[in-house]
Amino acid sequence: MEIEKCFKLTKKFLHCPRCGCSRVGNRAGGLVVGDFTFDRWCKCGWKVHIDIREDSRWEDEEKTDIV
Numbered sequence: 001m002e003i004e005k006c007f008k009l010t011k012k013f014l015h016c017p018r019c020g021c022s023r024v025g026n027r028a029g030g031l032v033v034g035d036f037t038f039d040r041w042c043k044c045g046w047k048v049h050i051d052i053r054e055d056s057r058w059e060d061e062e063k064t065d066i067v
């Protein structure tokens, strides 16, 4: 995956929308980036799977980041 897309996805989904946890590893959650896929999951049970060929959520800009 292109680093720019990977970065956007990571930034967008780093924090779990359910519990706010951003921890990855030690069974607290996980993050896996493939050539076309992005998986992020959390210990609370939340998870997201994105295939950038079919899902355009990575294109969403975080409006709140604009200063």
Ligand SMILES: [Zn+2]
Binding pocket: 016, 017, 018, 019, 020, 021, 042, 043, 044, 045, 046
């Ligand atoms: Zn969570």
